Amino acid sequence: MTTVNQQTPTPEEEEAQGALARYLHLQKAEGLLAPLITALLAFLIGGAVVFATTKSVPDVLQTYRAIFEGAGLDWFLPWNTCQDPCVPAIKLEQTLLVWVPLVLTGLAVAFAFRCGLFNIGGQGQYLAGAIASVIIAAELPLHVDLSPVPLVLLCMVAAMAAGAGLAAIAGFLKATVGAHEVITTIMLNWIVIWVGTYLFGFEGPLQNDQAKEIPVSNNIADGAKITQVGVWGHPDLQGLPWISLGVAFVALVIYSLLLNRTTLGYEVRAVGFNPEAARYGGISVARSYVLAMGIAGAFAGTAGALDVLGWKFRLDTTDFSSTIGFIGIAVALLGRNTALGVGLAALLFAALQTGTSTRNLDPEIFPPELATPLTIIIQGLIVLFVGADIVVLLLLRRLRRGRRAGAAA
């Protein structure tokens, strides 16, 4: 179809691309501005909820300040002096502990996005990784004598394979029979949840040998624990998760390099922009779908392994109801599917999560039992507005196009 101006697609072409494609096209356009506005808007409306609870404006500001301090972010403020034990540092450690899986599940959603796929199965892939690593770390040392390093590596590889395999099912079904990946990944999420509940639940085959009255897995072997002694803060407390942090940073770098500097990444992005054009250009769209989902699943699976080996040390059936994989969607959307964006968005969500936890939020300022629902509301608002920020971008573009047309005439 020929149009007067090759640069601007007709509304019909825009429609044919679908919202996701337009989103991908525009996501680079406005950089940091739109996500910032989105987050601010969400916190503003979240503030209305806080106001409804506390009934005064200064208290709203106090609450947000308490969340900020509950997340340990005041550690970064240069004028903040810190006694021993350094409370902000301890809280920041907890935030970083949450940051790691959010980065990885965020990358799992983002990588699939760049291939034009909506991976809603981060939750299932995360849990598949957690289940695989807990099985190996708890059961294998009973039969084989392994030193810590190979054991941990084996757990990580198994978790990546589990996540990748699960996600690749969705990619394969999309590539071969065109089954929509949103449907298949939702179904796979629930299958993993129930299989996990079967394995570690009451009377399950892998339920804890010592404690038959609680639905948990066996504890992992000491050799498989990758926690570090308290480098920061108090020696009795959870230390800074150096290894997990390292893995998350490496994952961010790998994500960026893989997408921008390899043939595979080029093909994935080409398919994401326009599968028909990519096919015409000789790229195997089916292969890209399966690989993109597989790599995405490997990211999420790694997150599951790091949580199990880093601080959970066993899996509880209540762990299956966590929403970490779904927050990954919000992270990827807010981070605009770039490595830097995902890192920053994950920090925002991790801080929100830790800052509103019962342990860290000052109960004098905001009732902690209301804080978790508040966090979920803010997360929902961010997702809602992030989905709509395409409107902001489209409006900006319309304005510019109008100005260009005016200048030409």
Place this chain on the structure above:
Amino acid sequence: MSRFGERMPQGWKAVAWAGVAVGVLAALVVLPPIGFRNPVAPTIIGLIALTIGAGSFIRGERRVGAYAMTAGVAGFAIGYLATRSSVDKLDAVVIWGALFASTIRFATPLLFAALGGLFSERSGVVNIGLEGMMLMGSFFSIWGADVTGSWTLGVLIGLASGAVMGLIHAFFSITLRSDQIVGGTAINFLALGITSYLYVRIYGTQGTPSEGLSTIPDISLNFLYDIPPDRLGGFLGDALAGQDLFVWVGVALVFAVWIAVFKTPAGLRLRSVGEYPRAADTVGINVFLTRYAAVILSGILASAGGVYLALGFINSFEPNQTAGRGFIALAALIFGNWRPFGAAVACLLFGFSSALAKSLQEYSLSVSTLFEALPYVLTIIAVAGVIGRSTPPASIGKPYVKQ
């Protein structure tokens, strides 16, 4: 419309249906009243069903052939497990009347939500926010009944909350043209946050009131017990006599939705908007208005599922009460190929799987858990096209831009 004779199963299709029957028989021979105590019988009969199914599958009757194979395997599994359990336990698990009553109770919330999803998706708007809309209905119906002291007002308040969620979803996905899946995800987050917040705020740690709460009444059909013979009357009475009003509303709704979507001009408009909005627009159908109406109606129906769950079935609310039922409803809609009767059958099947899981808890907790995963496995098989493809409306997920 094809003539009636053509719609009867013929050839391999008839053979495959016979295979399904044989598969069911494999499970029946070990259960009361027949009660074989030997695993050989269900194994042989199950194998026969599997063979018949595979035979007709290969010869082209894929859908029903696969049903027969599934029935064969499931019949064998149930039969085998049953012969290995003690007779007492088995009687506790298999009380047919109670099992059917429980199936209906589990299927009804799914049915409302699936029919809601049908309107939205038939109009071309993906709705994965069904879960959140149900949850809103659950909380607000209990809260409404508690505050006003009347279950009718509770139901209305619950439905209104679903309508508001539908309106939000419609505004973002139709007017603002944001991604519909992102919007649905946001709806689920928001509903979980809002209902948990209000629950803690209003009811704290005490839970919702159980004393004196006005709930949706049960419809007493005790005459069913008098139907001869006694066995049949007892079964019908156990299964249907004490069901909630909303169960029957749901049954009526299946027919109503079928007529509305497939037999009226409005339904034709709805479907045309979902299949090819440009063409619909050209002949003067208001695409935006149709989609808005469909998505809001979808919110109302989905919340009705939550209303039944909280105010008809459980009679209380707890945070995240729906626990994934909205997603099973979505699965039922897809499994039922976006058709009211198909979705209803899928809801009954998934409800049966939940009911069986619940009653199997007496026998084995871990085996019962696996039954909970069955709906999702079946849906993946359905969308993978192994048993006849599920085909979504052509324009689903695409926002419409008016020219």
